[in-house]
Amino acid sequence: MIDLHTHSSASDGTDTPGELINKAHARGITVLGLMDHDTVAGWDEAIAYLRPGLSLVLGSEISAQTADGISVHMLGALFDRDNEPLMTALAKTRESRFGRMEKIVGRLNEVGIEITIEEVLAQLSEGATLGRPHLADALVAKRIVKSREEAFELYLSNSSKFYVSHYAPTPEEAIRLIKEAGGVAVIAHPLASLRGRIVSIDSFKSMVDAGMDGIEVSHRDQTPEAQELLAKVVKQYGIIATGSSDYHGNGKMNELAEFTTTSEAFAELEARANARRVVRK
Ligand code: AMP
Ligand code: FE
Ligand code: FE
Ligand code: ZN
Numbered sequence: 001m002i003d004l005h006t007h008s009s010a011s012d013g014t015d016t017p018g019e020l021i022n023k024a025h026a027r028g029i030t031v032l033g034l035m036d037h038d039t040v041a042g043w044d045e046a047i048a049y050l051r052p053g054l055s056l057v058l059g060s061e062i063s064a065q066t067a068d069g070i071s072v073h074m075l076g077a078l079f080d081r082d083n084e085p086l087m088t089a090l091a092k093t094r095e096s097r098f099g100r101m102e103k104i105v106g107r108l109n110e111v112g113i114e115i116t117i118e119e120v121l122a123q124l125s126e127g128a129t130l131g132r133p134h135l136a137d138a139l140v141a142k143r144i145v146k147s148r149e150e151a152f153e154l155y156l157s158n159s160s161k162f163y164v165s166h167y168a169p170t171p172e173e174a175i176r177l178i179k180e181a182g183g184v185a186v187i188a189h190p191l192a193s194l195r196g197r198i199v200s201i202d203s204f205k206s207m208v209d210a211g212m213d214g215i216e217v218s219h220r221d222q223t224p225e226a227q228e229l230l231a232k233v234v235k236q237y238g239i240i241a242t243g244s245s246d247y248h249g250n251g252k253m254n255e256l257a258e259f260t261t262t263s264e265a266f267a268e269l270e271a272r273a274n275a276r277r278v279v280r281k
Contacts, residue, residue: 002261003186004033004057005075005216005244009125010042011132014249017042021049026257031266033057033244034078038093040081041128047279056279061188063093065168070197071158072187073218074174078273081184086181089169093177095113096167105133105162108155115139132156133251148251158196172210179211182274184241186214191230192221199231208237218243218259240265
């Protein structure tokens with residue numbers, strides 16, 4: 001079983017990388033992708049917990065934004081983490097998430113919701129990428145909402161008046177950075193329409209031209225119709241279809257391996273990286 005897209009406490013997942021590896025083993029997963037938002041901070045701990053039977057695909061879910069302000073998540077995997085341009089771009093995004101969070105907190109304060117940036121940062125593991133889920137956790141801790149889900153519904157969604165974006169490269173820039181670092185680029189849940197505005201089917205062309213290797217087709221936030229449409233796009237461009245859970249620990253309902261990638265698709269993807277970087281013990 002191949003699950004190429006999961007999160008740990010190095011970003012907005014609730015399991016430490018070590019816990020995630022242990023759960024993946026217990027679940028019978030054979031290939032696990034660690035894709036924390038805009039960081040590689042969880043990689044070393046994940047490697048340390050690895051045992052025979054499970055292979056690790058290290059990567060990052062890179063936040064991107066189109067020229068017209070649509071949020072896109074680009075999965076980058078099997079790249080060289082010593083690549084300066086890519087690491088610099090990720091650091092810039094992580095950095096800009098702090099000022100952005102202060103702005104969101106300020107907007108909430110304006111309508112009388114009492115929350116501080118310190119309370120948000122208290123929810124963050126050391127060195128982790130800051131995100132709205134940590135603000136959600138702070139609101140839960142103060143009993144302002146019951147769950148992350150409710151926090152997003154009431155205050156934090158992309159269409160909310162409290163929403164503020166952060167710096168992010170364009171999808172094409174993100175793809176080029178990943179490819180130049182020797183990795184593979186797969187757009188994550190492109191038709192997850194409940195999350196906000198989504199890219200048009202036409203916009204895949206320039207991403208494929210930039211070197212995009214695949215599309216995450218099977219994902220709980222995409223309807224069967226959306227998945228069918230994406231499968232056609234994959235065929236049209238001769239790229240690769242993946243499926244994955246987008247597991248976040250207790251932070252979301254998503255269960256490990258609820259959607260998976262075929263071994264054929266994974267073999268094709270692995271072959272597109274410029275070196276053999278899947279970690280096996
Ligand atoms: P950010 O990176 O700060 O823009 O926050 C985006 C993250 O929020 C996504 O990666 C999801 O993990 C999380 N998220 C989005 N919608 C929800 C939701 N309804 N419930 C829980 N988590 C969510
Ligand atoms: Fe997330
Ligand atoms: Fe995502
Ligand atoms: Zn994700």
